[in-house]
Amino acid sequence: MSTEKRLLSYALKCKGTIIFALVMLSIAVAAELTGPFIAKKIIDDHISGIEQPWYETDKGEHAVAYNGTYYTRAAYLDPADHTNSPVQIMQIGTRFFFTDQPLPTEGERSFENGTLRIENVDGLHESPAIQLSTTDVVAFYEPEIGPIMTLILWFLGIIVVASFFKYGQNYYLRKAANLIILRMRNDVFAHLSRVPVRFFDHQPAGKIVARITNDTEAIRQLYTTVLATFFSSTIYIFGIYIALFLLDVRLALITLALLPILFIWFKLYRKYASKFNRAIRAKNADINANMNESIHNMNIIQAFNQEQARMSVFEKDNLAHYHLQKKLLTLNTLTAFSLSDLLKNIVFVALIWYISGGTGGLLTLGVLYAFVDYINRLFAPVSQMVMQLTTLEEARASGTRVFELMDETGTDVDDETISRPKGLVTFDDVSFSYDEEEYVLKNLTFTVQPGETVALVGHTGSGKSSIMNLLFRFYDPQSGTINIDSVNTKTISPQALRAHMGIVLQEPYLFSGTIASNIAYGKPDATREEIETALRLVGGENVFPNMKDELDSVVTEKGSTLSSGQRQIISFARALLADPAILVLDEATSSIDTETERLIQTGITSLKHNRTTFVIAHRLSTIQDANQIIVLDKGQIIEHGTHESLLRAGGTYAHMYELQQGQAG
Structure with a gap:
């Protein structure tokens, strides 16, 4: 489905509100277009109307006294009363x-x-005449004051009505646009939860954020500004042409030549503007990604004195964005203002030539005024439409980027549940690659019994974290099977599987909120007592002296106001409260000091009790009590056994252990 159709499908979800807003807009536009007709009537029927024939009458409502005689303008008399000269x-x-x-x-x-x-063309016409005094002129105009004031009041009333309907259309159109963007952002964010982790490996967070915020905001402008402008401008142009034909058919036919010019104008503009807008949106995403990366890693940037280098990268992207905007501005200036004024002046020249050549026939001053007014009004919506083409192209480019994100293959989030696994985990000849080329795991086969603790050991890049990614079904292996309680994990929905799994990372991530809300992240309905118990079981009373009061402490993004040990304790408590059947400790104590690690060892023991536990560790002293230790190298198992048996074997594990012990000594 094209971007335009998908944007339309979102608009149709609020079609009632949009249609109501557009009806109000139509009424407002129609009311505004009556202005020149009212002005024409005032000029022709009342201001210039004084030159129409006057007839001698008796004293009356519209009669004017002059030199002892009453005269009434023909417009206020029946034709039968035109008896005298x-x-x-x-x-x-x-x-x-x-x-x-x-x-x-x-x-x-x-x-x-x-x-x-x-x-005139018929020759010279003469007649004796008397110049009127100012008082006489005012007297002859006096019958017109009432009708003129009535028309002016009508005009003011129409303006008030038009303003009311324009306010209404603006309110309801923006309301509909906000609802559309609300649904769209919810859909995009919900889809992100379905997208496999593999997608995020190649997408900077800043670019994804730009699509959800900046791009959807550009789409909102499509519904609030572009839609209103194009619809009102179309009605304006259509209404103006009707008015022009009602005023004078011959002059209106001249202006019809504008339509093919405007059509070609729009086509050429969109051709070039769309290219610039796509490039601008892409470069804007690069800037967002750069800023996001710099903000999240400012301590590293400053520590290595790379402020100027990062600034250079940012300036390069920003300068490229500026040049693209400059090109688009040049295009807008040439096509919107310059071309609009040029076409308007050409129409006025043709109009003057037509009238001055005598071929225009008789035109009243009111008709001429209304015609000029409508021509001026005609180019206002045309210029507005051209100017909004930029926003339209931005919205189309943004829509394409948003829908590309929503088209990423995802896994449906379902409500499937499974009973709590016993914890039997089997890897059977598993091979896995992130890029479909270089395999990071090769023919892995091992079994972990329920309640056992298995430690994964190996140098960086040996495949330890990849095993955890497969276990959580962030990825699926290219070959082989992973079974939990003899059931292939591919037959279980990721959500149902992860409901019985927990993880403690080397660098735990804490969300904005409180300590209590972070501990209860995996179990939002946990009671206060359950939260306190979980924190106590992992040694929290040693790290948070006033534990009950500390639970309500505010946690900023990433928990930057807490120490590494405090963040890790919260992470342990979070995993314990979720009560997983299978637990993963991914180098969970490597980022904390030895003293803190000693304080929470009791908590770690509580955490591993009665559940299958996978431990990834660099400190081999922390895994001596593991039921089995798997030593990995380049994605393959090279050693497998207990701590004592591996030491006796004198292989890679023994060498690593002796090396660490020597360093410790």
């Missing part, structure tokens, strides 16, 4: 003249020696 008022500049011999209104006007002259 009309009189006329004509304007030249700021002067008004009264004549009882009506003249044509079209042509060049002049007044000299009491004679009013009109010269």
Whole structure:
């Protein structure tokens, strides 16, 4: 499914709210477009209307007294009342003249020696005339004040209505957009929980965060800004063309030439803008990844005096981002403002040429004003649409990146449960590779009985952590089987399997919250008493003197305000509270000092009691009581036995142990 269709599918989830918002927007646009028509009516029927024929009448509502006689404009009379000869008022500049011999209104006007002259294509027309005083002019305009005020009030009312509906459409459209992004972010985050760990091996955290935050925010702009702009602009353009044809068909036909130009304009803009926007979003993700990496490792950067080197990398990415933005800005400036003004001026020139050439026919001042107003209004939505094409392309590029993440193959999270395993673990001829090329585990075969402790020993890269990754089903082996209680782990959902497994890492990760919430991470419904008991069993009373009060202490991200020993104790308590059938201790004591390790040895014993335990250790002194020790080298088992039997064998394990003992001495 294309990005556009998937974005549409999300919009359809809030289609009721969006449709309601767009209906309100349509009403607001329609109301706004009545403005020039009202202005035309004021100009033609009331301001310029004073030049229409006047007839002698009796005193009345619209009658004006002049030289002892009452006159009423023809617009306020029935045709049957046009019995006597009309009189006329004509304007030249700021002067008004009264004549009882009506003249044509079209042509060049002049007044000299009491004679009013009109010269047009039909010749010269003359009539005696009297210049009106200011008082007389005001008197003749007085009947128009009421209708003009009425129209102005109508116009103000329409503006208020339009503002109300524009507010409504803005509110409901943004509400719908926020709901859409809420669902989209939930879907993306939920999918991340389904994506196998292999995916995160090749994706910097900053880039993933950028997709969930920055890219979805760009998509939100699609629904709030782009959708409203394109919809309102389309209605504007459609409504303006209807108004233009109602005003004058011939002039409106001239403006139709704009449509193919605008279409070509949009096509060319999208072709180049989409390329720039994709590059900008990708570079923005690189910047986020760089910043995320720098922030999380600032202590290492400062310790090795690499601030300037990191700054150089950041400046390089930032400069590349700036140049891409500059290219896009140049494109926007050329296509949006410059081209818009150019086309508008061309239309005005064509309009002036058409009218000045006499081929335009008779145009009233109101029609001309409304036509110019609509032409100006026509290019405003066009420019807005072009400017929003940038946001549209950004949203499309962001949508593509978000949906690429959501298209990653994942494992469905189900509610399947299994009974607590006894803890019989068997690796049968297991081989595994991270990259499908170089195998890190080769033909591994061993069995761990329920309740036993097995230690994995070997140099860095020997495959110890890979065994744990397979056991937790973060990965599956390319060949061979891993069985728990004689059941192939591939037939058990990862969630059901991990519900009975626990792990304590060399560098435990603590989440923002409290000590209590971190201990109860694997069992959120644990009681306060259970949390305190778990902490006590792993030696917490020795590390947290005021244990009850300490449980409510705030933990920052990664637990940076706690010591290594305190973080590890919390990690032990978390594993113990979860009560796993199979436990993994991944070099769990290597990051703490010997004294702290001695304090929590009782806790480690409690943790391993009555459960199958895998221990990865570099300190061989901590695994002497293991039921079996597996020595690995380059993914293969080279030795297998107890501590005493391996020492007697005098092989790799014995050499490693003697070396460590010598170093300790």
